[in-house]
Amino acid sequence: MTSQHDILIVGAGPAGMAAAVQMAELGLAPLVVDEQALPGGQIWRASEAARSDSLRAALGPDYAEGQARIARFRASGVAYLPGTRLWHLEPGFQVFMSKEGAAFSRKYRAVLLATGAQERPVAIPGWTLPGVMTVGAAQILLKTSAQIPDAPVWIAGSGPLPLLYMRQLLALGGRIAGYLDTTPRGQAGRVLPHALAALRGRSDLLKGLKWMRALQAEGFPWLRGVRDLRALGQERVESIAYTTADGVTHQKPASLVLLHEGVVPSIHATLAMNCDHDWSDAQGCFVPRTDEFGMTSVEGLYLAGDGAGIAGALAAEARGRIAALGIAQRLGVGSPDPALRSARRALDQRTAARPVIDALYPPPEAEIPDETVLCRCEELTAGDIRAAAKLHRGGPNQIKAYTRCGMGPCQGRQCGYGVNRILSEEYGQSRGETGFFRIRPPLKPVTLGELAALEEGREAP
Amino acid sequence: MFRQLTDPGVSSFHVYIDGVAAIARPGDTVAAVLLRTAPHIARHTPVKETPRAPFCLMGVCFDCLATVDDETSVQTCLVEARPGMRIERPRGKLRITL
Missing domain, CATH: 3.50.50.60 (FAD/NAD(P)-binding domain)
Structure with a gap:
């Protein structure tokens, strides 16, 4: 056909x-x-x-x-x-x-x-508890259902998205219990090498600065250099624990915690x-x-x-x-050449600020504690993965075979990078060299009914 | 956990979560309705039977799986609520009864 x-x-x-x-x-x-x-x-x-x-x-x-x-x-x-x-x-x-x-x-x-x-999956102890979600998830609820947290919300992580979401939430009458900012301190040294290149992207950067100033004026607690986040609770999140830059660990009541560490x-x-x-x-x-x-x-x-x-x-x-x-x-x-030239020019301009944004909000590097659930589907902890890694020096696929990590419905979308990171640390090798799970079909769950109705060459409905 | 900023002009309809009527509005995903309805969860996991709520809302975490109109393991964040929809929150392993 x-x-x-x-x-x-x-x-x-x-x-x-x-x-x-x-x-x-x-x-x-x-x-x-x-x-x-x-x-x-x-x-x-x-x-x-x-x-x-x-x-x-x-x-x-x-x-x-x-x-x-x-x-x-x-x-x-x-x-x-x-x-x-x-x-x-x-x-x-x-x-x-x-x-x-x-x-x-x-x-x-x-x-x-x-x-x-x-x-990016943010594996912290307690991140599987109801009441812990991602910032992106909360923003999607806002866009699709005009839905906001019904109590002051804790926001934890780093990057432009939490800043944008907090602005949107406050504008709609939402309340923020605190922003636990995990961005490492002293970014200036990392940003400087990219500063010149970013001049063309300065409008994006200025927008970010404007968001930060406006948020700071709101007066909710904004704690910088936060680490060791833990969501605690039995059937759902009840409190959040974190360590501030001065080394003091705090525990506060929480009904909703939103995480974000980039995409x-x-x-x-x-x-x-x-x-x-x-x-x-x-x-x-x-x-x-x-x-x-x-x-x-x-x-x-x-x-x-x-x-x-x-x-x-x-x-x-x-x-x-x-x-x-x-x-x-x-x-x-x-x-046509003119269309191509104009698209390439737009791409150059729209990516100019990216190295600065990447340097400002680097991927998290703190060690994942052993008790953290790493594979949300199969409920395996970082400790389980470390133990399996010691059995035999292999890659992510060996870990999958030993533990079922990455075999649940999400197919490694939430645990893949965690496994990659733990193996790279355990074996002292680069993350690129460590690799990812082998991904096999189906990429999304398919029912037997759907398969039974499969007709090759049939026109799209 | 969440509340909806209701616009008086927007119509609403009922869906049934484990047999109990819940209010939904056009544009709501099933996951969004679950997050407004106590106990704000989608299921208990098949592995350790721990409670889970919708987590990512964009189809990558699979924690919002529930049974929708008799279809099991539906990603409820990818399905729009429709009038009369029946949603069942799985409890642990799927048990097939004949």
């Missing part, structure tokens, strides 16, 4: 939408699939939904921009399937997906993964496809290797957006356009 779609775009966030619009302008007809019910990705999630004025104002101008982007994407006429999960990808690009309880499989000449990022690319699909990945010390994660058009080491498989290295929504859009032009060229629909 033939189809009008030769190109599949996975993800309808900033990168996927920009790529789709660019392709439509070139006369190409890609299919866009996305896991969510609405386009916009996490950053512009539910951006086109009707909102009260106060919520709109609190979410701010960067979020409001999403509405126009989504309108443009919808107007492009590109085929779009929301609520669709990609669960397997084979070379030559046979792609397996599910929508509304039915699986389907189709062949594509080129695939663009615009699947974005996830928050990392979603790499499950590129790992499953055996794409080459490089370890990034600056971002503390693996990044799929891509060429100047965003093509991975697998011919015809492209990457755009934060999945190709964390750089934010506006850089994601530029990368989406560049990948679209690369794919067009590859399929023989020559790509």
Whole structure:
């Protein structure tokens, strides 16, 4: 069976939408699939939904921009399937997906993964207790459901997202019990080498400074250089313990604790496809290797957006356009030079401040205590992983075989980097060398019913 | 744990969590409703039967798995609430009864 779609775009966030619009302008007809019910990705999630004025104002101008982007994407006429999960990808690009309880499989000449990022898992003792969530999760609740914590909330971690969320929350009448800022102190030395390069990105940095000043004026406790976070409780979180820069450990009542230590690319699909990945010390994660058009080491498989290295929504859009032009060229629909030049210029500008942001908010390095649950699904602790690591010197896959770590429903999305880090420490080797779990299909759970209904070559619903 | 800043103009409907009616609004995911409804959890884990609540809300942690309209292990943060939806919070291992 033939189809009008030769190109599949996975993800309808900033990168996927920009790529789709660019392709439509070139006369190409890609299919866009996305896991969510609405386009916009996490950053512009539910951006086109009707909102009260106060919520709109609190979410701010960067979020409001999403509405126009989504309108443009919808107007492009590109085929779009929301609520669709990609669960397997084979070379030559046979792609397996599910929508509304039915699986389907189709062949594509080129695939663009615009699947974005996830928050870096922050394994602390007690992080599996109800009442402990991520800052990103709380922000999603705000965007989709106008939902805020019903009591003063503890925010713990580092990076731009907690600052933005705290601003949004306060604007809506939410209350903050305290910000436990884990950013290491004395960042100036790390930032300075990148200062000159960041001049072009100064508007992003100035925005961050403005947020910090406005938040400091609010007067809630903002503790710097915090470490040794612990969430404590029986059936749910009851208190939070932490050590301040002066070495004193405190314990305070808590009903909700939000964690955040930056975001990392979603790499499950590129790992499953055996794409080459490089370890990034600056971002503390693996990044799929891509060429100047965003093509991975697998011919015809492209990457755009934060999945190709964390750089934010506006850089994601530029990368989406560049990948679209690369794919067009590859399929023989020559790509116009001016569009490419303008997209590359935008990318340069939108990534200029990134080295400074990375240096300001480095990935956490404190040792993970033995009692910390590392694998949330199989409920294995960091101590269990260290014990297994001593049995036999192997990699993450040996640990998986010994302990079931990474075999639960999340497939290592929450424990993969923790295992990588512990093995690298135990064996005195680099994290890049230590590697990640081997990722196998299905990338997402599939029911027997969906599989039974699978019909190869069936047209997308 | 969470409260909704309700806009008087927005309509609402009922979903049923373990048989008990809960209020949901258009745009809510099932996970969002679970986080507004005591005891604010999605399930007890199959391994050690510990309580878990939705954690990441973006489909990567799988802690919000619940049974939705008889389908087991649904990522409730990826499913929009619909009128009359039946949500069951799994307790430990899935036990198949014939």
